[in-house]
Amino acid sequence: MAQPTILLVDDEKEIIDLLEIYLKNEGYRLLRAGNGLEALGVLQKEEVDLIILDIMMPHMDGIQACMKIREQKNMPIIMLSAKSQDMDKILGLSSGADDYVTKPFNPLELVARIKSQLRRYTRLNVPHVSxxxxxxxxxxxxxxxxxxxxxxxxxxxxxxxxxxxxxxxxxxxxxxxxxxxxxxxxxxxxxxxxxxxxxxxxxxxxxxxxxxxxxxxxxxxxxxxxxxxx
CATH class of the missing domain: 1.10.10.10 (Winged helix-like DNA-binding domain superfamily/Winged helix DNA-binding domain)
Structure with a gap:
């Protein structure tokens, strides 16, 4: 069975590079985008199973991008942010995210959260109907x-x-x-x-x-x- 495709959306190249190391070791197929606008463009061309979405980005931030994505897509979205206040977390979840991780984060914990989201998403999208x-x-x-x-x-x-x-x-x-x-x-x-x-x-x-x-x-x-x- 093909491994899930994950879209990494962040304008910090160092974070994308770090995540790629850990996620490639898990066998995931990875796509990149530097901001929300690029992410929307990728989603028009590619089938994506999960999105890692930074909040603070140029051109279109993660909150705006998340709301746009939710107009048509229902795959899991995990938001990344340097802000850890409750209101920031609530804002991210209210825009349609499924999980919220604050920077700096433990890559192994993020990988565990990704696996949890993908398991739930896969279980809820079984193709047989009755x-x-x-x-x-x-x-x-x-x-x-x-x-x-x-x-x-x-x-x-x-x-x-x-x-x-x-x-x-x-x-x-x-x-x-x-x-x-x-x-x-x-x-x-x-x-x-x-x-x-x-x-x-x-x-x-x-x-x-x-x-x-x-x-x-x-x-x-x-x-x-x-x-x-x-």
Missing amino acids: KAHEIEVDDLIINTATHEVKVDGCEVKLTPREFAILELLARHRGMVWSIEKIYETVWGETFFEADNTVMVHIRKIREKIEENPRKPKYIKTVWGVGYKVD
């Missing part, structure tokens, strides 16, 4: 085989992480999931109390699937406890 792979919640249909979500018959584009959260809640319909449990189940990491990542993703999902995100029909908030799909 009713057994569909979860229906009123007019919301989640196909766990094709990674498709439809509301009232219209397809909605979710990131792999957003899809995983929605699938988790819908598969356990009526069960209330705490923010901590959602994070540890979907991300597979220990939850930190000050982390707003789950709330940011829930907000983005609601904006995509709810007719009125302020009065959600599908993902309900159970105040002081967590979230559930009724």
Whole structure:
């Protein structure tokens, strides 16, 4: 089976060179871009399975590029940034990224995150389709085989992480999931109390699937406890 293709987007050549060493050792096929505009050009010509996207770049930064990519693509996006403040992380995740890594970073940790994202993305994009792979919640249909979500018959584009959260809640319909449990189940990491990542993703999902995100029909908030799909 062909190895996944990873697009590296950063204007710092040293970082790209470093990542290439580690990722080539894992057997990945690599593509390069120096800014967001170049990345969009590459995506028009190449099939890409995952993107490493720096935030601070000339011409088009990572936030703008991520939002443009999400208009058509749903592959995992991992953002890199020298900024480690919570608001910077929230901004990156809100633009459609699946993960956020601050510089300087441990290349081995980044490789582990890449593998985790690719495993989840591959699992959620199995080519075989049947009713057994569909979860229906009123007019919301989640196909766990094709990674498709439809509301009232219209397809909605979710990131792999957003899809995983929605699938988790819908598969356990009526069960209330705490923010901590959602994070540890979907991300597979220990939850930190000050982390707003789950709330940011829930907000983005609601904006995509709810007719009125302020009065959600599908993902309900159970105040002081967590979230559930009724």
